[in-house]
Amino acid sequence: MPDDTMGGLSVRRERALAALADVPREPGAKKADPILVADDVKRQFGGLLAVDVDHVEIQRGSITALIGPNGAGKTTFFNLLTGFDRANNGSWSFNGRSLHGTPPYRVARIGMVRTFQLTKALSKLTVIENMRLGATGQRGESFWRAMFPALWRSQEDDITERAEDLLRRFKLDTKRDDFAGSLSGGQRKLLEMARALMVQPELVMLDEPMAGVNPALTESLLEHVKDLREQGMTVLFVEHDMDMVRDIADWVIVMGQGKILAEGPPEAVMSDHKVIDAYLGAHHDQSLAELEEQLEGGALAEEVAAELGQEGAAADDEAPTAKADTTPPGTTEDEAPTTTEGDGAQTADVTAEAAGAARNNGDDKGGR
Ligand SMILES: Nc1ncnc2c1ncn2[C@@H]1O[C@H](COP(=O)(O)OP(=O)(O)OP(=O)(O)O)[C@@H](O)[C@H]1O
Structure with missing residues (x-):
């Protein structure tokens, strides 16, 4: 919970905003105290350059949103930074330490963890077992420690205590001994976030935390992210949920076709023409908020559907299946995608999906 508040904003948020106040609103802008810096990162899939990031910095202590239409390269960029996929080129560092070629478990141990768009909670393990797995790769795995049961037993106790604390914080303690597979989509997202915190990270990377979350859990998830x-x-x-971005992000970075297109505070970025253009090319003179309102009203949805209907026919002939191909090599989904439970992110998803699909019709050909 906030340690203190100033004029309705927590001190931490005030600090984050102050640190970003003088940062130029331009792609690749330098930050006062970056925790993560990436340079010239490229990832190619066949003929498709999915990630082509010249330079990006993430300000320490802030909440930064990475937005962009479907297929912009956001998840692939996450995969590269956290060692789940290999870049063709580039370098990146966390707290000044190069992470190029570092495997995911070590990246997590160093203090940078991520969650997945499709949750990776292991269905056939209980909630507490999932949590305890989140702490793997810690002290107890060393050979010498394993020789001294007293040492690993005390560590086991610490791990269990930390897991139980986190479960209480995330209001999952009553589910402690249930199978993860029996949780709702939203509860799994909470479990994944709680599990990520088992390594006591400094940087937490969340891939679509609101996707598949029931509205009843949305507020609680938002609070956990702010926390x-x-x-x-x-x-x-x-x-993709612009309400969430507006509500909690101190800074927004926009990706489109693998590149960083824009950066800045949420409101400024969402009314930036380059950003609007990346989402829906034809609607230059509106903000993303206006586009969302129109989508809710149905007018724009019809327009988009008509546009997609025309281009969709061509795409059907040429483009291979979209989402099945986006799982990067070496990343396995241990279960079926969580079903969407009618969350508020749908409208924004439609916007982004429409834009992504429209763009990808031309771009993905032969790329996968
Ligand atoms: N393993 C892969 N093999 C081939 N193409 C891939 C692979 N992974 C991603 N791609 C392609 O790279 C591009 C970027 O995909 P990515 O999933 O990173 O986009 P995204 O911005 O995260 O999209 P979304 O918002 O839909 O999750 C897409 O065109 C996608 O189809």
């Missing part, structure tokens, strides 16, 4: 900053962590999250 990460309150506890001194840095958050970088991918999201």
Whole structure:
């Protein structure tokens, strides 16, 4: 919970905003105290350059949103930074330490963890077992420690205590001994976030935390994300739900066709023409908020559907299946995608999906 508040904003949020106040609103802008810096990162899939990031910095202690239409390269960029996929080129560092070629478990141990768009909670393990797994790779795995049961037993106790604390914080303690597979989509997202915190990270990367979350849990999830900053962590999250972005992000970075297109505070970025153009090319003179309102009203949805109907026919002939191909090599989904439970992110998803699909019709050909 916030350590203190100033004029309705927590001290941590005030600090994050102050640190970003003088940052130029331009792609690749330098930050006062970056926790993560990436340079010239490229990832190619066949003929498709999915990620082509010249330079990006993430400000420590802030909540940064990474937005962009479907297929912009956001998840692939996350995968590269966290070692779940290999870049063709580039370098990136966390707290000044190069992470190029570092495997995911070590990246997590160093203090940078991520969650997945499709949750990775292991269905056939209980909630507490999932939590305890989140702490793997810690002290107890060393050979010498394993020789001294007293040492690993005390560590086991610490791990269980931390897991139980987190479960209480995330209001999952009553589910402690249930199978993860029996949880709702939203509860799994909470479990995944709680599990990520088992390694006591400094940077938490959340890939679409709101996707598949029931409206009843939306508020609680938002509060948990804000709470990460309150506890001194840095958050970088991918999201299509613009309400969430507006509500919690201190800074927004926009990706389109693999590149960083724009950066700035949420309101400034969402009314930036380059950004609107990336989402829906034809509607230059409106903000994303106006586009969302129109989508809710149905007028724009019809227009988009008509546009997609025309282009969709061509795409059907040429483009291979979209989402099945986006799982990067070496990343396995241990279960079926969580079903959407009618959350508020749908409208924004439609916007982004429409834009992504429209763009990808031309771009993905032969790329996968
Ligand atoms: N393993 C893969 N093989 C081939 N193409 C891939 C692979 N992974 C991603 N791509 C392609 O790279 C591009 C970027 O995909 P990515 O999933 O990173 O986008 P995204 O911005 O995260 O989209 P979304 O918002 O839909 O999650 C897309 O065109 C996608 O189809």
